[in-house]
Amino acid sequence: MVVGRLNKSFLLFLFLVLFPQKLFAVEFEGKFIQGSFILGKTLADSKIIIDDKKIRLTKDGIFVFGIGRDRKNNIIIKISKNGKTEIIEKKILKRKYKIQRIDGLPKKQVTPPPEVYERIKKDNILIGQAREINSPLIHFKKKFIKPVENAIITGVYGSQRILNGKPRRPHYGLDFAAPEGTPVKAMMDGIVTLSEKSLYFTGGTIIIDHGHGISTLYMHLKDVSVKKGELVEQGKIVGTVGKTGRATGPHLDVRLNWFNVKLDPSSVLNEIN
Numbered sequence: 001m002v003v004g005r006l007n008k009s010f011l012l013f014l015f016l017v018l019f020p021q022k023l024f025a026v027e028f029e030g031k032f033i034q035g036s037f038i039l040g041k042t043l044a045d046s047k048i049i050i051d052d053k054k055i056r057l058t059k060d061g062i063f064v065f066g067i068g069r070d071r072k073n074n075i076i077i078k079i080s081k082n083g084k085t086e087i088i089e090k091k092i093l094k095r096k097y098k099i100q101r102i103d104g105l106p107k108k109q110v111t112p113p114p115e116v117y118e119r120i121k122k123d124n125i126l127i128g129q130a131r132e133i134n135s136p137l138i139h140f141k142k143k144f145i146k147p148v149e150n151a152i153i154t155g156v157y158g159s160q161r162i163l164n165g166k167p168r169r170p171h172y173g174l175d176f177a178a179p180e181g182t183p184v185k186a187m188m189d190g191i192v193t194l195s196e197k198s199l200y201f202t203g204g205t206i207i208i209d210h211g212h213g214i215s216t217l218y219m220h221l222k223d224v225s226v227k228k229g230e231l232v233e234q235g236k237i238v239g240t241v242g243k244t245g246r247a248t249g250p251h252l253d254v255r256l257n258w259f260n261v262k263l264d265p266s267s268v269l270n271e272i273n
């Protein structure tokens, strides 16, 4: 009996020494690759710090984060509970991005005239403020859906853009080409945090907050059918496909953000991956 009990506690001791991480389980859903959206699950009431930033945790221990287009350094995830801390370091896989040349754009769309600089600055502040929102909504845990049915993907995340021969910012969205007026659906439940009819580059623009810094952005819309502050359900028609702002033809350009980090929308859409 005594020997048996001793063996049991010795085995437990051995187990704890060999597998300390079992005390502090963390699971990830998503790839550690540039542009990726990643869900984490750990014990409830833990404290999570990613790259020195404190991250929200849901009541059931779920958190979310993303990897930027050009991130090269490892990502460091610190998880603490009851005075114990575990540090997880993950390597980031690099991607090769396409080069996309678009010619024949009106000159003012490639290099905006000085008189619109103020307007562009204001637009960027509006978009930036909406992306910074750190709300306790937890919709991001659900599966996202495609915003447009039966559309052709004409632009992908990350492409280096050369407009009329001039190198410009990379393309961060996923482009769905569809006829003007095609309904655009909310990819996920959330709260509308920006609803604008005519921003300079993005035209009719909507941003929906899905919680914990995750938002989706819909641009070049012909119609904008939701108001700021409105609660929308996944699949709700929020507007229609257009070619407003800087666009060569009717298409929806959809974006996925984790705060100011632009993520690849296809990382949350299985059928496109």
Ligand SMILES: [Zn+2]
Residues within 6 Å of the ligand: 155, 171, 173, 174, 175, 252, 253
């Ligand atoms: Zn686009």
